[in-house]
Amino acid sequence: xxxxxxxxxxxxxxxxxxxxxxxxxxxxxxxxxxxxxxxxxxxxxxxxxxxxxxxxxxxxxxxxxxxxxxxxxxxxxxxxxxxxxxxxxxxxxxxxxxxxxxxxxxxxxxxxxxxxxxxxxxxxxxxxxxxxxxxxxx
Numbered sequence: 001x002x003x004x005x006x007x008x009x010x011x012x013x014x015x016x017x018x019x020x021x022x023x024x025x026x027x028x029x030x031x032x033x034x035x036x037x038x039x040x041x042x043x044x045x046x047x048x049x050x051x052x053x054x055x056x057x058x059x060x061x062x063x064x065x066x067x068x069x070x071x072x073x074x075x076x077x078x079x080x081x082x083x084x085x086x087x088x089x090x091x092x093x094x095x096x097x098x099x100x101x102x103x104x105x106x107x108x109x110x111x112x113x114x115x116x117x118x119x120x121x122x123x124x125x126x127x128x129x130x131x132x133x134x135x136x137x138x
Contacts, residue, residue, distance in 0.1 A: 002052035002125045003027045007037035007068060008084070009060040013110075017055065020114055021121065034063030034071075041076050053080040053124050058096050059088035069103050078135070080128035082120055086110035 004026050008014045011032070018028045029051070031037035037056065044050060054072060058065035069081055081104040087093035093109040101107060105127050106120040 001025050001027055002128075003029070003050070004053045004055060004121070005029050005031060005037055005040060005051045006055045007031040007034060007060065007065065008055075008057040009033055010057070013057070013084075017117065020117060024118065026121075033060045034065060034068035037068055038063060038071055041072065045077060050077050051079050052128055053082065053121065055082045055084065055121070058083055058085040058100060059091070066100060069100060073103055078128070078131060080105045080124035080131075082106040082108065082124050084108045084110060084112070 004021055006014055006017050006028060008017070009032055014030045014032070018030055021028045029040060031040055034056070037054070041051060041054070056065040056068050065083060065085070069083065072079065072081065083097060083100050083104045084107070085093050085096045086109065087096060097107040097109060105124040108116060108120055
């Protein structure tokens with residue numbers, strides 16, 4: 001089963017997403033902000049345990065999801081990324097997702113339906129595994 005890291009500053013959202021994924025048999029870890037998520041990714045890679053998927057809120061304190069995605073794409077082993085947001089401040093949710101779209105695999109605007117969330121995760125997992133399979137063949 002895929003190993004998934006959820007980064008969201010909203011404890012309710014972290015718990016709800018985690019519960020949905022665990023019910024489907026996924027291995028789930030959580031972080032309350034981008035800094036904690038980045039530290040978990042680095043710590044896991046040092047011990048050669050890798051996440052398959054990162055689900056990150058874009059609007060978080062400390063290190064936001066935009067910076068986290070940039071850090072992951074530049075420094076970490078390849079992993080699938082799903083961006084989620086309800087917007088915040090002066091940023092509309094769809095505008096935020098449009099800005100990050102070239103760097104991620106899937107996106108969802110909050111609030112989203114459970115079914116849409118599961119489909120996004122399944123699509124990101126398939127895309128990630130295809131990428132990993134292709135890189136092993138070259």
